[in-house]
Amino acid sequence: MDRMLTLADVQEARRRFAGVVRYTPLEVSRTISDLLGRRIYFKMENLQRTGSFKLRGAYNKISRLPNGGCGVIAASAGNHAQGVALAAGRRGIPATVVMPRTTPRSKIEAAVGYGARVILAGRDYGEASTVAERMAKKTGAHLIPAFEDPEIVAGQGTIGFEILEHLPDVDAVLVPTGGGGLISGVSLVLKNLKPDTRVIGVAVRAAPALFLARRNGRIRGVPVKITLAEGIAVKRPGDLNFRYIERFVDDIVLVDEQEIAVAILLILTRTKTVVEGAGAVGLAALLMDRVGLYGRRVAVILSGGNIDAAAIIRLAAAAKKLPIGQDSNKWRRKFLP
Numbered sequence: 001m002d003r004m005l006t007l008a009d010v011q012e013a014r015r016r017f018a019g020v021v022r023y024t025p026l027e028v029s030r031t032i033s034d035l036l037g038r039r040i041y042f043k044m045e046n047l048q049r050t051g052s053f054k055l056r057g058a059y060n061k062i063s064r065l066p067n068g069g070c071g072v073i074a075a076s077a078g079n080h081a082q083g084v085a086l087a088a089g090r091r092g093i094p095a096t097v098v099m100p101r102t103t104p105r106s107k108i109e110a111a112v113g114y115g116a117r118v119i120l121a122g123r124d125y126g127e128a129s130t131v132a133e134r135m136a137k138k139t140g141a142h143l144i145p146a147f148e149d150p151e152i153v154a155g156q157g158t159i160g161f162e163i164l165e166h167l168p169d170v171d172a173v174l175v176p177t178g179g180g181g182l183i184s185g186v187s188l189v190l191k192n193l194k195p196d197t198r199v200i201g202v203a204v205r206a207a208p209a210l211f212l213a214r215r216n217g218r219i220r221g222v223p224v225k226i227t228l229a230e231g232i233a234v235k236r237p238g239d240l241n242f243r244y245i246e247r248f249v250d251d252i253v254l255v256d257e258q259e260i261a262v263a264i265l266l267i268l269t270r271t272k273t274v275v276e277g278a279g280a281v282g283l284a285a286l287l288m289d290r291v292g293l294y295g296r297r298v299a300v301i302l303s304g305g306n307i308d309a310a311a312i313i314r315l316a317a318a319a320k321k322l323p324i325g326q327d328s329n330k331w332r333r334k335f336l337p
Contacts, residue, residue, distance in 0.1 A: 002150055002240060007192055009150070010157040010185065013060040017155070020090060021056050022048050026166035026299060031270045036286055039297045041170070042267075043163055046275050046305025050082035050114065052231070053156060053182060053303050054146075058083035060155030061144055062091055070140040071095060075132035077125045077230045078107030079278075079304050080146040085114035096141065098132040100124050102226065106308045124224050126235035147181030148238025157185025163299050164193055171296035174282035176303045177201030177210050177252060178232025180241030186301070187248035200291050201245070201252035202281040204260065207233040213242060214252045228260045228277030228315075231304055253291060255284040261315045263287060267302070268312065276307040 024044050033040045045053040058080065062072060071094035074084040081097035088095035095116040099108060100123060111118050119135075122128040125146070136143040145152055159182070163170060173190060175183040187199040203211045206227035213219040221236035245252075255263075263280035266287070267273050282300035285291050 005154055009154045013154040014158045016063050017059045020059055024048055029271050037294050041299045043299055043301045046279055046302045050086050051306040052079035054079040054083035056158055057152035057155035059087040061151040062087040065142055072144050073132050073136050073141040074144040075129035078103050079231050081111040082114055084144050085111050085116035089115040098128045100128045104308050107306050147179030148240050152181050153185040156182045157189050160186040160189025170299050172198035172293050173299045174200050174202055175301050176232050176278045176281050177203045178234040180237045184241040184244035191248040198250045202285045203254055204229040205254045205256050210237045211252045211254050228257055231278030253285050255281050259284040259288050274305050275302045276304045279303045
């Protein structure tokens, strides 16, 4: 069993990718704070290079490889692919990424734009991951995991340092949760430096594996349905990550598709910020009162902003037709333009 990471491991990741990974802002939204009765801060990883937090872990992992050899290979629903492609390019290493056939076109094109060779295979991340593992064994390429790896977790954990540096008195942090790499690293930092901070994972009901694992005390693979939050649609989270989640995470909650849609649109219309489905789940949990925290200072990690413009148009049309909570008219009046 791998040793548990320490704060020193996460600090070393920060030093390693200095000048490559951006120190993203933590912005208070006064409008949304007033609407929700809490002080809401957005950790804007949608402004990170490649449009998501995934670059942090990918660069930390790839920068520690002994040599480029036969290159690197990764499976990804989109954002990890872009992080791997950019990190490998910066190190002069060829990169191949295997993406599900359902991956949004914008994420495929972005990975190609960063220099990766893209292979479309499988219906979801799990099937794409199986293909990537098989190719890595055949070619000798280094496999770069999306979440179950200590160096990936350490890279993602650097977000925890940045939140505390911006907001030392933060009361709670809401973290998008799929495979568990992001919340593992962030919770490690927060619970070591400010133990009274509540760390809450937010998963999508279409892919509830970590929610169920936390409730049942063990991981099992579960079917994944099509979701707006494809970035956190993981059939089976990492065993390594679950060790951190059991130790450091206070709770994991679920949100639905229509709730994510409203959150995306609310962030867009009230803060002029574009986020993808996975990036909006934290706000969705607040909108639907899944986490309480009234009157508290809450940091919400906007984990990515890679969403098709066409998808936003479809969401705007669909959200006004979908019931949000028990009083749909109240929610429409309050949150939609």
